[in-house]
Amino acid sequence: MSVKHALLALLSEGPKYGLQLRQEFEARTGEVWPLNVGQVYTTLQRLERDGLVESDDAAESSPQNGFRITPDGEHELQEWLRTPPELxxxxxxxxxxxxLVAFGVPGxxxxxxxxxxxxYGVELMQQWTRLKDxxxxHELGLALAxxxxxxxxDSVIRWLDAADARMRRAPAPPGVRSPALPPRLRRRVGGRR
Amino acid sequence: MTALELRGVSKVYADGASEVHALRNVDLVVQPGELVAVMGPSGSGKSTLLTIAGSLEHPTTGEVLVGGNLLTSMSRNEQARLRRRSIGYVFQDFNLLPGLTAVENVALPLELDGVHAKPAQAAGLQALEELGLADRASRFPDELSGGERQRVAVARAVVGDRHLLLADEPSGALDSINAEAVMRLVHTACRRGVAGVVVTHDAQLASWADRVVFLRDGRVVDQTSPPAGPESLLRSQPRA
Structure with missing residues (x-):
């Protein structure tokens, strides 16, 4: 999650105080991702250093100061909104x-x-559903988050269901058979985070 | 008194010379006001469990109690009355009668049970109102959207004084927002004291339940623990 860009988005609506930014961030995201004051403060400092926001009091930046987005900040925000995350x-x-490993472990x-x-996944989903219920x-941010x-x-559980069904049909664990995946796929499964 | 109880229920179908064990020694207790989801892949016995719970089918062995009444000790007529009065069904494909309007569909179980047309229609209209469908009452099923049709089906299942709501993949082919609306209705009915059993392979639907039971090859293999309050989710978020 990019706190930096979320703060820029909030500032694009108009100048705001540091503490106000924290409150609005939490309200917009349904308080699912709490932010501490220190995090807001250091992020604002970095944004100011990079010329993406300006503060009222140039001498000392703190969460009590008012902040406004700069034209560079607007540009950065527009770019970020349209840049796909690494998927x-x-x-x-x-x-x-x-x-994958468990399939080959004896016993x-x-x-x-x-x-x-x-x-475990369904239990977590029950808790999230209860939260939504x-x-x-009017808490749109919460519902979306x-x-x-x-x-x-849900996608994790669907994968587990598919893995379960596939392994029931499979004749033997992949470790017992020759290479489980073609080299290209093997590289990808071990790909970066 | 429990709303639904399955004790050692097994169901065996003859398939030519061989036998298919659809359910094997299933125990399940559902309390009034509780919503239970039964999750499992195709062929795990979910639908059989539901039809047996609703007395639409009889177990090969074992006992079924609805509202404390042992189904096997009831006559066929008594069972039919129980189905009309106490049990509501929601099916994947809605099963609305195309020649009846929405309100007539909802009122039908009451009328079949001997309630006069007028009070039956009034009760039907009230059920539709609660589901936000009062303005659709005089429409025919083919004039309704998929989401509206399923809401009518839920209204029909909860109309009158039902104690047990049985639903088989109740969101059918609805999109996720309409599916959520259907589950909210089922959940609300359960909060009013109706016991609900929803069978599904969809974890998002199942997550509305108080308890999720996992069925595999006709056996109950696992179930969820009572969920912690949602506030625990927020507390557990790292404040990074």
Missing amino acids: SSPPRDELVIKI VDVHEVIQAHRR DAAE VDAELFRL
Whole structure:
């Protein structure tokens, strides 16, 4: 999550105080990602150093100061909003690695391992859903942030379901058979985070 | 008194010379006001569990109690009355009668149960109102959107004095926002004291439940623990 750009986005609406920025950030994101004052302060300092924001009091920047976005800051924000995040190479996902490894470990029932993770994922989703259910209708930021988390967890569980079904059909663990993946894919699974 | 209880329920279908074990020794207790989701892949026995819970099918062995009443000790007529009065069903494909308007569809179970047309329609209209569909009451199913049709189906399932709501993939092919609306309705019905059982392979639907039971090859293999309050999620977020 880019706190820097989120703060720029809030400042694009007009000048704001540091503490106000913190409150508005939390309100917009449904308080799902709490920010501490120190984080706001250091981020604003960096933004000011890079000429992306200006503060009222050039002598000393602190969260109590008022801040406004500069033309460079506006430009940076517009660029960032349209730049896709890194999605092209698979993340080094700990859960994926656990399941791939578990399939070859003697004495481990990979389906039990999958079920344990599935249950945990569903339990987390129950908590997020409860949070969304408790939220008032006007809390759009919260609903959007919770949806994002629910879709992420849902995709994890779908992958577990697919892995479960695939492994039930597979004749033997991949470690027992010859190379499980073609070299190109193997490189990608071990790709960067 | 429990709303629904399955005790050692097994169901075996004959498939030519061989047998298919759809359910194997399933125990399940659902309390009034509780929403339980049954999750499992295709062929895990989810739908069989639901039809047996709703007395649409009988188990090969084991017992089913609805509202404390043992189904096997009831006559066929008594079971039919129980289905009309106490149990509401929501199916994946809505199952609305195309020749009846929305309100007539909702009122139908009451009318079949001997309630006069006028009070039945009034109850139907009230159920539709609660689901935000009062202005669609006189439309026919083919004049409604998919989301509206499913809401009518939920209204029909909760109209009158139902104690048990059974739903098989209730969001069907709805998009996620409409699916959420359907689950909110089911959840709200449960808060009013109705016991709900939703079978689904969709974790997003299941996450509305108080408890999720995992079915695999006809057996209950696992279930979730009672969820912690949502505030624990926010506390656990790193303040990085």
